[in-house]
Amino acid sequence: MQHNWSRYLRYIIGGLIGSTVVGLYFGEPLYGLTVGLIVYLWWTLVQARRLYQWLANPSASDDAPQSVGLWGDIFDNLHKLHQSHLRARDRLRAQINRVQESTNAMRDGVIMTDHQGAMEWWNGSAEYLLGFRRNTDQGQYIHNLIRTPAFKSYFDSRDYREPLEIHSPARPHIHLQIQISLFGDDDRLIVAKDVTRLYQLEQMRRDFVGNVSHEMRTPLTVISGYLETLVDNADDLPPKWRRAINTMAAQSSRMEALITDLILLSKIETGEQTVNDSLTDVEGLLGQICHDARALSGEKQHEISVTVADHRLLRGDESQLRSAFSNLIFNAVKYTPPHGHITVTWTTNREGAHLSVRDTGIGIDPIHIPRLTERFYRADPSRHKDTGGTGLGLAIVKHVLINHDGNLEIRSHLGEGSEFICHFPRERLVERVPESTE
Ligand code: ADP
Secondary structure (H helix, E strand, O other), rough: OOHHHHHHHHHHHHHHHHHHHHHHOOOOHHHHHHHHHHHHHHHHHHHHHHHHHHOOHHHHHHOOOOOOHHHHHHHHHHHHHHHHHHHHOOOOOHHHHHHHHHHHHHOEEEEEOOOOEEEEEEOHHHHHOOOOOOOOOOOOOEEEEEEOOOHHHHHHOOOOOEEEEEEEEOOOOOOOEEEEEEEEEEEEEEEEOOHHHHHHHHHHHHHHHHHHHHHHHHHHHHHHHHHHHHOOOOOEEEEEEEHHHHHHHHHHHHHHHHHHHHHHHHHHHOOOOOOOEEEOOOOHHHHHHHHHHOOOHHOOEEEEEEOOOOOOOEEHHHHHHHHHHHHHHHHHHHHHOOOEEEEEEEHHHHHOOEEEEEEEEOOOOOHHHHHHHOOOOOOOHHHHHHHOOOOOHHHHHHHHHHHHOEEEEEOOOOOOOOOEEEEEEHEEEEEOOOOOOO
């Protein structure tokens, strides 16, 4: 290139000298030089115009203009550059087509939107599962097509760690699991999975547990009633019968507690109770629960203290919250040796409201903590069989918190006590309305 450049420079200078010499032959060397310069300028302008026209509309012809000398080299290099761009573009287009084809073949609906939710691209399954139309929905906001409020708040939340489950707006019998990922320039990739079968199975399981518990409650109440009568008159019975009847009565009341918890859990899971329409006075609720906890503690004489740092109300179902809080506080009583301390605190900060139940009890090995909220999971069954628990308490707490957009945090070490913290979002706190004096 460098070599060519000096050659071209030599040609130009040679040409100008030549025109000057011709001018000298006619006795006007300056005219000769001027004519040479004008010719060169004219040639340069003609080539520049050809380049300009080609650059303005390169697609009209793939080939760059032809020329000789310096301009020929410029055109050749531009042509090579243009060709390599065209090849890269074709390669990229083929790759995009391939990705789109494979995404189209997916059974899950895939949608790409910008940060505001304007739809850019979606596959065939998204059309079937969500009822999008290729011709009319391009550029539409996805909130206008999936109008479920839960979807809008999930989309806006930017916290996509957990998927969202909704009914399909186009086919209500289809149950969808929506998962959003952020990509590119704050764009969203939305994947909608058909989980109808799983949902139906889960529904069947809940209904089954709920129905069986209901059906078992009546016969069990009758049996417990008779057993209670027998226990009351146990003095008249032979000693070996007395022991058997006392054991039967204890086991039947355990079963009653279990059935009560199962029914409560299935009610909480199916969302039969309302969590958004009522307000709960947490301060009053904790006062009542701690009163009961002191009665439960009885001779174990735990020191139970309650601190309420915020007097606002909590938007939520009082009976669900009562179940959750009392499970935590009663657990603290159950798993803390006599004279231990139990500290209940209700605090708020920028993140939201927090109920902490701390005890100086037996504690839990951290390896059990991730599984504690599973139904019937016990950290150490041999140590807990005499506590009379149903194994459902923390499962109830977890579901109540899910219903209230909250979550449960557990901190504990074996032998060092435990702390259970219920976190609620800030939006659930509501100012008390001053009572009217009239
Ligand atoms: P349970 O009816 O057995 O108490 P839960 O669901 O309420 O069932 O609790 C599950 C398990 O978590 C308990 O069996 C116990 O091992 C452990 N646990 C719960 N609360 C505490 C606590 N405050 N201290 C120590 N262990 C606890």
